[in-house]
Amino acid sequence: MALRLDRSLRHYFLGFVPKTSPIRSSKVSAHNPMWPSVESHKLIMEVKEKLKRDHPSLRVGKNGRDDEEMIFWFLKDRKFSVDDALKKLTIAIKWREEFGISELSEESVRSIAETGKAYVHDFLDVDDRPVLIVLASKHFPAMHDPVENEKLCVFLIEKALSKLPDGKEQILGIFDLQGFGSENADLKFLKFLINVFYYYYPKRLGEVLFVDAPFVFQPLWQLVKPLIKSYASLVRFCSADTVRKEYFTEATVPVRFKED
Structure with missing residues (x-):
């Protein structure tokens, strides 16, 4: 079911919320002004639940399927389309695992x-x-x-x-x-x-x-x-x-x- 966009999120689409709005908080909260709206929090939860249901093997934690900050970033990138964000997120999380990003270090790239x-x-x-x-x-x-x-x-x-x-x-x-x-x-x-x-x-x-x-x-x-x-x-x-x-x-x- 499509979610109704509240005033804050409509402003985002219309360009009133700057693209550089801070998102550094690691926890989504309706009381955190650094996040656009409570409605976008619902979208984050929707993506999170779908990833858990459809891609349970994906890693969790930082940059994983339950990383709400990462989910929010991809929602912003895909103009808050849940389906588009899901697709891109799934690709990104799998790629990070396959590329071995967690194993990269100063020493591993030194030469x-x-x-x-x-x-x-x-x-x-x-x-x-x-x-x-x-x-x-x-x-x-x-x-x-x-x-x-x-x-x-x-x-x-x-x-x-x-x-x-x-x-x-x-x-x-x-x-x-x-x-x-x-x-x-x-x-x-x-x-x-x-x-x-x-x-x-x-x-x-x-x-x-x-x-x-x-x-x-x-x-x-x-x-x-x-x-x-x-x-x-x-x-x-x-x-x-x-x-x-x-x-x-x-x-x-x-x-x-x-x-x-």
Whole structure:
């Protein structure tokens, strides 16, 4: 039976509730103002019960079928459609299990991380977002194990999300394209990255910066852009100077983008 949407939830659909409404509480409560409404709590319970009934083998606990914060996030992503959220959640929870996310650690990705191709910045940006930085010129698909690349990617996403301050929901991705050459192009990995953020970490990327993109990068972007569809609006091509002046303070700017 369809549930009637109360005023708070109608406001969400109409855009009056900001997309960055905090959801960091680990427990759903009708008395918690950080959640949109009591009605959405009913939807969370509906998803939770259906997952328990139809997919009892799915793990429980953090990022499991009974994780109400995760359920709420996927409901938001699917515009509060229970069926759509169920489908996407089931895929995401199974993927986390199969990928072995709980087994990822600093030690398990150390060898590929030592290439310096990607890392989580020590400081937040000016909008209090954790920052994931990729140095494209250090990525060599012909030399690096693609599975290890994927593990590093997911580990760093998890690490960035763990640094989210209360009330913040999204991270900033920076692709430093200084020195990028054809030997660094990797369409297969980019497709993996797109799928990861669409299916398993929906709407966690607040913005993506392509910094100092050389001409040789353009053909790759033309191949990737149709794949990400509306998410292309998250991408901003900019200079290192823009990164330095608009996204960080003098004290927090990544060393890569500091003035000489």
